[in-house]
Amino acid sequence: MIDLKTITIKSARKSLDKGEFSAEDLAKSYLAEIEKVNSEINAYLEVYEDVLEQAKEADKQISLGNIKPLTGIPISIKDNLLLKGKRVSSASKILEGFIAPYNATAIQKLKDQNAVFLGRTNMDEFAMGGSTENSAFGVTKNPLDKDRVAGGSSGGSIASVAMSGALASLGSDTGGSVREPAAFCGVVGLKPTYGSVSRHGLMAMGSSLDIIGPATKTVSDSEILFNAIKGQDKMDSTTYGENLYPKTERKGNVIGVPFEILEKDGIDKEVKKNFEESLEKMKEKGFEIKDIKLPTISYSLSVYYILMPAEVSSNLARFDGVKYGLHLEGQNLLEDYLKTRGEGFGKEVRRRILIGTYVLSAGYADDYYKKALAVREKIREDFKKAFQDVDIIATPTTPMPAFKIGEKSSDPLSMYMADIFTVPANIVGIPALSLPSGFVSTDTEDMPVAIQFMADYDREDLLFSAGKKFLGEDF
Amino acid sequence: MINYDSITFMINKEDIKNLASLARVGINEGEAESLTKEIDSILEYVSQIKSFSEDFDLEKPLLRNVLRDDVLTNNIGEYTKDILDNAPKTEKNYVDVKNIF
Numbered sequence: 001m002i003d004l005k006t007i008t009i010k011s012a013r014k015s016l017d018k019g020e021f022s023a024e025d026l027a028k029s030y031l032a033e034i035e036k037v038n039s040e041i042n043a044y045l046e047v048y049e050d051v052l053e054q055a056k057e058a059d060k061q062i063s064l065g066n067i068k069p070l071t072g073i074p075i076s077i078k079d080n081l082l083l084k085g086k087r088v089s090s091a092s093k094i095l096e097g098f099i100a101p102y103n104a105t106a107i108q109k110l111k112d113q114n115a116v117f118l119g120r121t122n123m124d125e126f127a128m129g130g131s132t133e134n135s136a137f138g139v140t141k142n143p144l145d146k147d148r149v150a151g152g153s154s155g156g157s158i159a160s161v162a163m164s165g166a167l168a169s170l171g172s173d174t175g176g177s178v179r180e181p182a183a184f185c186g187v188v189g190l191k192p193t194y195g196s197v198s199r200h201g202l203m204a205m206g207s208s209l210d211i212i213g214p215a216t217k218t219v220s221d222s223e224i225l226f227n228a229i230k231g232q233d234k235m236d237s238t239t240y241g242e243n244l245y246p247k248t249e250r251k252g253n254v255i256g257v258p259f260e261i262l263e264k265d266g267i268d269k270e271v272k273k274n275f276e277e278s279l280e281k282m283k284e285k286g287f288e289i290k291d292i293k294l295p296t297i298s299y300s301l302s303v304y305y306i307l308m309p310a311e312v313s314s315n316l317a318r319f320d321g322v323k324y325g326l327h328l329e330g331q332n333l334l335e336d337y338l339k340t341r342g343e344g345f346g347k348e349v350r351r352r353i354l355i356g357t358y359v360l361s362a363g364y365a366d367d368y369y370k371k372a373l374a375v376r377e378k379i380r381e382d383f384k385k386a387f388q389d390v391d392i393i394a395t396p397t398t399p400m401p402a403f404k405i406g407e408k409s410s411d412p413l414s415m416y417m418a419d420i421f422t423v424p425a426n427i428v429g430i431p432a433l434s435l436p437s438g439f440v441s442t443d444t445e446d447m448p449v450a451i452q453f454m455a456d457y458d459r460e461d462l463l464f465s466a467g468k469k470f471l472g473e474d475f
Numbered sequence: 476m477i478n479y480d481s482i483t484f485m486i487n488k489e490d491i492k493n494l495a496s497l498a499r500v501g502i503n504e505g506e507a508e509s510l511t512k513e514i515d516s517i518l519e520y521v522s523q524i525k526s527f528s529e530d531f532d533l534e535k536p537l538l539r540n541v542l543r544d545d546v547l548t549n550n551i552g553e554y555t556k557d558i559l560d561n562a563p564k565t566e567k568n569y570v571d572v573k574n575i576f
Contacts, residue, residue: 101557237541302521313498320499322572327563333573334499342501350500354491355514357498359521367525375527413516 002029004164009073009221012167016062016072023062023072026167027055027116030074034118034165042140043150043159045079046087047119058114068113069224075110076166078157079120080127081212082201083107090203091135092125094344095325104201105236106170106212106229113228118166121156125346126316127172127205129153130180130418133409134348141405142185145445148402151181158185158215168225169215174206175304176397176422178213179434179452184402186436186448188467189215190222191422193458194429195240197226198233206311209304209426219435219467226460245458252462255282255453256292256390264298266417268400270440271449275396278437278451278470282394285469292386292393296378297424303379304423305416306359306372312349313356319344351412376427383428387456392466394453395421397434401447425454433463435470485518487511 002021015021031051038044048054051074058072077083080090082100089095103111110117124134132140132155140155142148143163150159154171158181161169171178173191182189190213197212204210214225232241257279262272279289321327321340328339345353359368386393398418408415425432432454439446451470455462468474488511495502495510502510555568564571 098561099557101554101561234543237543296527299524299527302523305517305521306524321563322570324561325563333575336573337499338496338501341499342495345500347506350495350502350506351510351513353498353500354494354510355517357494358486358490358514358518361494361497368521371524371527372521375524378527378529412513413520416517416520 002026004029004033007167008218009070009167009216009224010218012073013069017067023055023058023116024052026072027051027074027118030118030165030167033163037143037163038165040141040146041143041150041159041163041165042138043121043156043163043165044076044119045089045091045122045137045156048086048117051116051118054114054116058116061114070110070113070115070228072114072116074116074118074167075225076118076121076157076160076169077107078154078169078171079123080172080203081107081120081170083117083120086120088120088203089136090126091123091137092345092349093136093326094319094340098325100201102201105198105233107201109229109231118160121154121160121169123156124153124177125349126203126312127153127174127177128312128348128352130176130415131403131405131408132156132181133405134346136346139405142402144185145402145447147444148404148447149184151184151402153177154215155181158182158187158189161185161187161215161217168217168221170225170229171213171215172202172205173211173213173426174209175308175426176419178215179397179422179432179450180418182215182434183397183436183448183450186450187215187217188219188222188436188471189213189434190226190460190463191425191432192226192230192460193431194426195238196230196431196458196460198231198236198239200233200235204315206308207315208311209308211426219433219464219471219473222433222467223460223464240458247458250391250459250462252391252465253286254288254290254390254392255279255466256290256386256393258294258297258393258395259291260293261297261395266399266420267396268440271396271398271400274438274440274449275451279394282466282470287466290390292390294379294382294386294424296375296382299375300379300424300427301416301420303372303375303427304419305355306368307376307427309352309356310360310369311356313353313360316345316349316353348412379424380428383424383430391459391462392453392455394451397421397450397452401440401442401449421452430454430457431460431463433460433467435467437470485515485522
């Protein structure tokens with residue numbers, strides 16, 4: 001029996017290489033677990049029919065000595081990543097029947113290592129949301145308390161790992177979509193530096209913010225998966241090579257905390273207490289804690305909820321009922337568009353398209369879109385200044401633990417507030433890592449909460465080393 | 476035209492209907508109503524950035540275009556079938572579209 005609760009990529013690698021079990025054994029264990037728990041959790045939208053074939057191929061490669069870090073490792077992928085020949089829908093009705101015509105670059109890199117793709121996971125439609133309640137295929141439940149959300153938008157990806165239904169998962173993070181569910185489900189979630197991982201084959205949401213990121217059980221696993229998918233790609237011109245960010249020598253032991261923003265309303269008392277305990281823990285591990293000021297950070301959420309919908313309204317123009325997926329018939333082409341997009345897109349997607357259209361429209365673009373671009377630069381400058389004195393900036397990942405299903409779905413603005421600590425990293429483009437930091441009591445189960453570490457561009461190395469220390473993986 | 480005179484609310488129902496038609500998203504009367512309320516409160520929140528008073532230079536471009544050479548990057552017809560198979564309506568090797576004019 002393989003113990004799926006304790007296994008990691010690192011430990012599985014050793015066992016596979018020593019022949020303690022085969023990739024096929026491992027894949028079978030996961031398929032059995034998915035069969036048992038997925039109908040209740042709804043993490044997977046589809047389990048691929050060729051999982052065992054993939055695993056057998058991985059076993060063949062292992063026997064030939066052609067072993068890479070992820071050979072035979074079973075992972076799940078968010079339903080907005082293209083895997084050639086497989087269905088992919090962004091959890092939207094508008095992509096009904098769509099088959100990926102090519103592999104996303106990140107997927108191709110994992111295929112090249114003979115990783116085993118278990119299936120595609122549920123998400124908020126087109127990655128818009130923080131609870132997976134906006135999926136056209138039903139909510140993903142939190143494996144730790146089934147009355148609560150798993151978070152979102154990569155809720156299915158993260159839940160698949162938390163329910164022991166995958167060893168790791170790939171999600172995407174535009175404003176916290178890997179880190180927030182990771183915090184809600186007690187797993188490790190990474191939002192890499194903008195441009196570090198190619199988005200070719202990732203369905204675009206907010207193109208100046210989007211990045212693919214891994215969800216794993218440990219920081220070491222996060223590092224392994226990140227190293228496997230990163231790198232410059234001619235199919236995504238925002239990706240960068242080795243020398244864009246020259247690396248300076250850093251000790252990596254000074255943590256800046258914008259204590260000011262923790263005084264704001266809406267931050268759960270227990271989350272705050274847990275965060276302070278986490279900082280104490282880091283002090284004991286030899287880190288210095290410094291109070292820092294980020295004067296413009298309070299504008300982040302506004303900037304995000306202007307720029308993101310603007311980019312959404314433009315990116316989603318391609319779904320027109322002509323090129324792919326759903327087509328609803330009207331009297332003329334205009335009616336085809338109105339019907340297909342009106343009924344094919346869910347409510348949150350329609351809402352954001354309209355907001356984006358508004359902030360880009362004549363007479364408003366200067367007040368909203370252009371101003372938001374300018375404020376974004378100020379926020380960037382604030383972070384740049386802060387990183388002159390500190391190696392890492394720490395905040396809680398979310399202001400509260402996982403909320404109940406339905407609790408926030410009628411009030412989009414209160415849902416957006418869950419992103420308050422995660423959006424700055426996307427606005428600025430820096431990497432951020434969410435680490436489970438313990439549990440807080442709620443009126444039902446004790447639920448996990450998390451601490452977020454952010455670092456300067458291309459400094460995932462500082463996040464991994466501090467993260468390993470925080471989780472005790474550094475022995 | 477968007478109503479530039481709305482004072483008490485950021486946005487009204489007619490604005491929402493107009494935006495929906497510009498964005499080619501069909502919405503019904505009831506939804507126009509609920510979207511007006513929701514979008515109004517979101518716009519009110521994000522209007523916070525109007526209070527940002529530091530000078531900024533809107534003219535300076537922040538991004539530059541990166542273009543590849545206009546050459547063939549795949550074999551002719553390599554993806555044609557897969558892509559056409561995803562289109563709702565095709566004729567021969569074309570996507571079938573209704574008259575535009």
